[in-house]
Amino acid sequence: MQPSAAERRPQSFDRVLSSMCTEPHPAARRAAERFLASNPGDPATYGTIAELEREAVGALAEITGLTDAGGAADFDSSSHGYVTAGGTESNIQAVRSARERADTDDPIVVAPESAHFSFHKAASVLDVELRTVPTDGDGRADVDAVAAALDDDAALVVAVAGSTEYGRVDPIPALADLAVDAGVPLHVDAAWGGFHLPFSGHDWAFAVDGVETVTIDPHKVGRAAVPAGGLLARDPAALDALGIETPYLETASQASLTGTRSGAGVASAAAAADALWPDGYRREHERASDLAAWFADELRGRGIAVVEPELPLVAFDLPRPTFESLRERGWRLSRTGAGEARVVVMPHVTRESLSAFLDDLDERR
């Protein structure tokens, strides 16, 4: 007989290789438990979680280069972003804000085909046209193709900083130049990559002129509890455009898409950033990058074709029967649209787990 739902245990992360979720940091887990019943959607009632949300957004503002380290004293983080339910809500809201502010009745969002499927949801929910353009041979946005897709109805250009399938970073400065020339805001989706990119040497967020909004998910590499996403805006007007009047709450307006939100997500995002930004996140970036390079070498040494990793995500050729047989052994592995296996080197993925995976792979080839 199954134990009751209250006694059931989650599966272990030991063999989870393709997910962008991970074990929360212990401090994030404790904070999540304490704030389970607080609703950041009602900040006048739940003041402590509202304060923690300002702290979490303040940390995300530093991570994305909206403020310098330590934050500017007069920086009001609550007018530059909020903690969303995840990358999907952040991307929908970035599109919604751009649509509200664009001067057209037929808004178009231009995105590389590598953009996350949440932009298709955004287009569907918001009744905007999503115009996807091909990537270059290496999985990054093709700047000329984006330029060719822009017209007078363009409301937003999307760049991906850490693509979900290959971990690729688009040429953001070139896309930003293009967007500025066209008078269109650039949104950067760094849902997964955002906690690696401050240390990887890329130009990717608010340091680049023309980047107006950024998605970054604390519940992925940030090691917060699910659900905790982030939406950041350079200009408070981009967030104001999302405000809806709230007649029966003490606060006058609400920008989030959801009403009642998870205090657990918000508190854990603040606690994780407190514990890990910047040194802990830097160490994790270095650890994961070294491990990804080692794993890619091991695969190549076995004669397997590997997509050279840019951020710690390794895609590689794996015949379907081998893939199926590894899944049967309990490895939680997924494939790209083109059929490669992909290993996301998340904080719970270790040299030991990847060695065990390679042993199982060797037995099956």
Ligand SMILES: *Cc1c(COP(=O)(O)O)cnc(C)c1O
């Ligand atoms: C994971 C991811 C998303 C979606 O985020 P959720 O938190 O799953 O809603 C969006 N964009 C990118 C690039 C992602 O990696």
